[in-house]
Amino acid sequence: MFEKVLIANRGEIALRVIRTCRELGLRTVAVHSEIDADALHTRLADEAICIGPADPRRSYLHIPAIIAAAEITGAEAVHPGYGFLSENSEFAETCAQCGLEFIGPLPEQMRLWGDKVSARALAKSLGLPTLEGTDIIKDIEDAVRKAEALGFPVLLKASGGGGGRGMHVLQSKEGLRSVFETARAESRAAFGNDSLYFEKYLERPRHIEFQILGDTHGNIHVLGERECSIQRRHQKIIEEAPSVALTEEMRSDMSATIRRAMGEVGYLSAGTLEFLLDERGELTFLEMNPRIQVEHPVTELVMGIDLIHEQIRIADGQPLALPSQSLTPRGHAIECRINAEDPDTFAPSPGVITELHMAGGTGVRVDSGIFGGGRVPAHYDPLVAKLIVHAPTRAQAIAKMRRALGETIIGGIRTNIPLHQRVLEHPAFEEGRISTKFLEELPT
Amino acid sequence: MFEKVLIANRGEIALRVIRTCRELGLRTVAVHSEIDADALHTRLADEAICIGPADPRRSYLHIPAIIAAAEITGAEAVHPGYGFLSENSEFAETCAQCGLEFIGPLPEQMRLWGDKVSARALAKSLGLPTLEGTDIIKDIEDAVRKAEALGFPVLLKASGGGGGRGMHVLQSKEGLRSVFETARAESRAAFGNDSLYFEKYLERPRHIEFQILGDTHGNIHVLGERECSIQRRHQKIIEEAPSVALTEEMRSDMSATIRRAMGEVGYLSAGTLEFLLDERGELTFLEMNPRIQVEHPVTELVMGIDLIHEQIRIADGQPLALPSQSLTPRGHAIECRINAEDPDTFAPSPGVITELHMAGGTGVRVDSGIFGGGRVPAHYDPLVAKLIVHAPTRAQAIAKMRRALGETIIGGIRTNIPLHQRVLEHPAFEEGRISTKFLEELPT
Amino acid sequence: MKLDLDQLRELIRLLDEANLTEIEVEQDDDRIRVRRDPAPAVGVPSSESKAAHKAQSSGSAVAPSAPEEDDGAYITSPFVGTFYRAPSPDGEPFVDIGDSVVPGQVLCIVEAMKLMNEIEAEVAGTIVEVLVENGKPVEYGDRLFRIEIG
């Protein structure tokens, strides 16, 4: 077993990984940019190495600096967290070449699922239900042809995109040309790839995703679903497990399908299969995220497991040995992503934390990267803390989250706590009548 | 159902009750002394009433002030927490006379179990195994006779005592006279009652206690045991659930005995039956605490319930309806009581909190009454926070607690965190070889 | 001197927005400085409580005493309860503004648990202000009357 793990990330997820490593008796190396010299992950790791300036391209995204940090500290394994280099197959390969255990999927799996069009084709061939969609669009004439064949409304998507970026809804062929040109330019700029394709556009789908784990012994576990329909511009902000929209039959059918499919590709480590659920109750495959996700704690709470621990076991070649009870959820969990941003304009709100009181008590988990007196830099993701609750029922979890949000105080920066409170107080949310359009349609 | 609850307490337990009330949609009234005007329970309740000066006898122990606070705020129920008035039958009676629902046992139950000698006799008559002991000692001649009949070593105890105070070990009859006189004077001063009795003294017992709940419909639930052997001068500092010292058979046998016994007396609300476990595996009844206890969260975590919620349901006359899974523990939980005191001399260490970083992440629960910039007054219990962890196994819970203690930072006051760390690192603790003598015998 | 308040407000807004502690601008003979010292109480939850914290934590009166203050002295409540100015609903108030009082004289009643607690003056003086309305709840330490000693 490796004994020293470098965490190639920052913020709450770096802390999350450090914590499990420490519980397992593994030593930890934090890497940090200059502006993060006093950050919590820098302070709480056993060792910390400054790898570059605040600009993430020259620090957290700079592969040679991270590898060099592993070399000089003698780290034997690397956990990439989420974001940054977590889905970069070149990074995973470089780690392997340098004799570092990469705690995550194999590089070929990352490549396999990284391109949205090929991922969808693969999913289809593996027997997963997929949304009707097209191949790569050749040109504007082809676009018109393909869109009409599919039937409006359609969604124009970037093949190399992700995180909801680079998507455009078209209700009719009107304006298709200009949207197509814009999207192509955007995609080239953002992803270095201007391939676009169409998908059937669903008006009010739910976002449902399944957590999986695969080990080197060919075992695949499907650890239930999460509902992440509360999104703003395709960025999830509230997630829960389980989803009220799935029946026990839908859950077990889809779990069996996924287990078979992922067993076929020999998937390793943690991964998430994202689906849309339409109003008729059909689940269709959207994409596969070959990494740990921000919202993984809701699964941990209802399943009673530690997903980072399982990732480490898998990287060490151990077989999965989850208790049988971990395959059925216990109670209900909800996560609110606390972002440093204006709750109305969504403008980022970096700054110094002048006041801090995080919620506590029964059934409350806090995964946070901030501390009183600490700085939230403008250079990185605005996620500063995750407030996660667990209760016997969904209604009790909602009551607990309201209580927890009410006693959370973060001064010095603006946060989206008021937005969370508005969602949590909304009757439609309470009744579970939600879709990815919920926030858009929420009256202010 | 009552809609407004007054919490007749302060610190973490007041917050604990406020939180559950809020989750249930109940309004809360905090009472506070002058020095607690800025305390967390004062700030987080819906209303707060100043009831007197810092001296607890003129505030938190002053029954008329608390009742008057309920009257002027229109509170309909009172939760006493632990300590202060929680075991005062006169307070419970006064609440009833004033039309306030007392969230706890009936006054007659408090009286029944409040006197240690009569409690032991009652327990014996109810079929609970009791430690060999004597009646009230008449005088010094009677003391010598009784001690010799029982056989040394013996424990001299105050009939009205509690919390481990007023106890003396006698290895032989040498010195019995002076110890007897001292103990009698102490007991008179501390408890207003100079009745003393002997109990068989066990050299290295474990402290094991069972959590119970009884409702107005005659249902009694026994919610497993807690092991609280890590004590300093009979003050518990680390508690866990379940105990490694009980077999499944011992647990279910004792649960059945307790259920029958408590059913017979018609016990209401939460209560704890404390036992000693000797080296031969015999459990003997020690005392019954008719209230919620400091260490109740370890039971909550392994049973997946909220004991304060259950107390409120019971006070409202609802029948207990715990899920069947709540009768067998899931995983292992440990609680460390963080006290504002010197870890070596145990001298209290009040002051202003200048730095505060509480642990977080998977399986960590924090019940705290402090905040950065807040004051820990010298007038009250030194308990400032409870760090509670939950993990699948005891070994994992220990690793998690070490991790959590390591990242907890409380500046401005001294705390017993270093003592907790020494215990958690000790091989005997790790192996579960503990007794109430553990701390005494721990090398510094 | 004529203040440009809008300009000042703009500066304060900037101070807040940028989370600064000081802005100073000097132009010709004019100088503006806005400053906010950082609150030492980091981590103080202050926004959540809905409680009206009438009781001052600095309130030093622990009895119906009359501590000297810059603007006179106060009679504070030694009990939590309901404040009554008269012995009965229709009765005359025990005292009113302008009345002279002597030590031991009953000033009001604070009722708690159906008990009428008579609050007596401990000093001689003149009532100059009645601070609580008849029939309203009072907390321990609440100011009831302002009194001019002598």
Place this chain on the structure above:
Amino acid sequence: MKLDLDQLRELIRLLDEANLTEIEVEQDDDRIRVRRDPAPAVGVPSSESKAAHKAQSSGSAVAPSAPEEDDGAYITSPFVGTFYRAPSPDGEPFVDIGDSVVPGQVLCIVEAMKLMNEIEAEVAGTIVEVLVENGKPVEYGDRLFRIEIG
């Protein structure tokens, strides 16, 4: 007096970017000062980390540059890696104390991922101190040499 708010905002941006606590500018008779006191360190976890925080958070050198300081200037490491003073284990050091250096002259090697990165002087001057031992790891921004410019 008329405030140039845009100018003020620009100063605040600069303050933030450079992580400063104060900027004061005086020109002719005008003076502007913006200031942000560091929040008092309540809640700052400081005792847990076992990491040797060699990198100063105030380290402003982001390249092997030679920023002026009161006691000379420093060459800092632009890479994480292992510091070597000579091109080979048996070789002579590139430079030693007392040596004059010119811009572009190789001063040392920082090895990372088996790549030997040559660190060059960007200014002319004299090496007055070697701050890292041969073969030791260095972080980004670590000071390698002190140099007297000129």
